[in-house]
Amino acid sequence: MAATIIDGKAFAATVRGQVAEHVAALKAGHGIVPGLAVVLVGEDPASQVYVRNKGKQTAEAGMASFEHKLDAATPEAELLALVARLNADPAVHGILVQLPLPAHIDAAKVINAIDPAKDVDGFHISNVGLLATGQKALVPCTPLGCLMMLRDHHGSLAGMEAVVVGRSNIVGKPMAQLLLGDSCTVTVAHSRTADLGAVCRRADILVAAVGRPEMIRGDWVKPGATVIDVGINRVAHPDDPGKSRLVGDCHFDSCAEVAGAITPVPGGVGPMTIACLLANTLTACCRAHGLPEPQGLTA
Numbered sequence: 563m564a565a566t567i568i569d570g571k572a573f574a575a576t577v578r579g580q581v582a583e584h585v586a587a588l589k590a591g592h593g594i595v596p597g598l599a600v601v602l603v604g605e606d607p608a609s610q611v612y613v614r615n616k617g618k619q620t621a622e623a624g625m626a627s628f629e630h631k632l633d634a635a636t637p638e639a640e641l642l643a644l645v646a647r648l649n650a651d652p653a654v655h656g657i658l659v660q661l662p663l664p665a666h667i668d669a670a671k672v673i674n675a676i677d678p679a680k681d682v683d684g685f686h687i688s689n690v691g692l693l694a695t696g697q698k699a700l701v702p703c704t705p706l707g708c709l710m711m712l713r714d715h716h717g718s719l720a721g722m723e724a725v726v727v728g729r730s731n732i733v734g735k736p737m738a739q740l741l742l743g744d745s746c747t748v749t750v751a752h753s754r755t756a757d758l759g760a761v762c763r764r765a766d767i768l769v770a771a772v773g774r775p776e777m778i779r780g781d782w783v784k785p786g787a788t789v790i791d792v793g794i795n796r797v798a799h800p801d802d803p804g805k806s807r808l809v810g811d812c813h814f815d816s817c818a819e820v821a822g823a824i825t826p827v828p829g830g831v832g833p834m835t836i837a838c839l840l841a842n843t844l845t846a847c848c849r850a851h852g853l854p855e856p857q858g859l860t861a
C-alpha cells in the first residue's frame with residue numbers, strides 16, 4: 563500500500579476540540595450557550611445511533627442538546643408544528659431533522675420549514691442557493707468535512723482537477739460547489755456517466771459518493787490522487803455471511819495501492835459529519851448574536 567491514510571476519526575476529534583474551545587469562550591465572554599435540536603421520527607436503527615452520537619458529542623462540546631423523538635406514525639403537520647416551535651426558541655441555534663423520514667412525510671417540505679439561519683444541515687433551499695452563488699451559507703456537513711480534510715492535506719486546492727462521483731443534494735452537488743469555491747476544475751459524474759473509469763482517472767481529487775459498495779477500483783485512480791470515500795455500505799462479511807462489515811464506494815486495497823492519499827471506511831468521512839454539525843451550530847450561534855465566526859470551521 564502506497565497511500566497516506568487520512569484519519570478522519572482523529573481529525574474529527576481535533577475539530578470537536580476547536581468547537582469546544584470556542585463554546586467555552588462564548589460562555590465566558592458573553593454568557594451564550596449554543597443549542598442544537600435534533601429531531602428523530604421513527605425507529606430506524608442506524609438513525610438512532612447517529613442521533614445518540616450527535617446528542618453525546620454536542621454535550622461534550624459544552625453545547626445544549628435538545629432531542630425530540632417522535633413516533634414513526636407522527637403526522638406531517640405535527641412535525642411541522644415542532645419545527646415552528648424550535649424556529650421560535652431563542653435557546654435553539656441549530657435544528658436538524660434526521661433523514662430518512664418515514665414515507666408519509668414530505669422531507670423537502672419539512673426541511674424548507676426550518677429557519678435557514680438555524681438550518682445546520684445546510685439543506686434548506688435558501689442555503690443551497692447561497693452556496694451555489696458563492697454567498698455566506700450554512701453548508702452540508704458531510705461535504706464540509708471532506709473539504710476540511712482536503713484543505714488540511716493539500717493546503718491550497720486551486721487548479722486541481724476534481725471528479726465527484728454522485729449527484730445527490732446532500733453530498734455530490736454541494737461537494738462540487740465547495741470544490742469550485744476553492745478553485746478546482748470540477749466534474750460531476752454518476753453511475754450513468756459514459757466511461758466512468760476514464761473520467762475518474764483524470765482526477766487529482768476523487769470524491770466517491772455514489773452509494774455502490776466498492777464500485778471504484780484502483781485502475782480508475784490516477785497515480786498519486788487523493789481519494790475521499792463518502793460511501794457507507796453495510797455488506798455481508800466474506801468469511802461469515804451471517805455477519806456484516808462496512809465498506810465504502812471505493813475498493814480500499816486496490817485504490818490505496820495507486821492513490822497518494824485515501825480516507826478509510828469506517829473512520830474517514832463519517833466522523834467528520836458530526837464534527838461539522840457541531841461547527842455549523844457554533845457558526846449559526848455566532849451569526850445569530852452578531853459575533854465573529856470561528857475561523858477554519860466554515861467553508
Ligand SMILES: Nc1nc2c(c(=O)[nH]1)N[C@@H](CN(C=O)c1ccc(C(=O)N[C@@H](CCC(=O)O)C(=O)O)cc1)CN2
Binds near residue numbers: 658794830834835
Ligand atoms: N439530517 C441528516 N440526516 C442524515 C445525514 C445528515 O448529514 N443529516 N447523514 C447521514 C447519517 N449521518 C448523520 O446523520 C452519519 C453517518 C455516518 C457517520 C459515521 O460516523 N460513520 C462511521 C461508521 C458508523 C457505523 O459503524 O455504522 C464511519 O464512517 O466511520 C456519522 C453520521 C444520513 N442521514
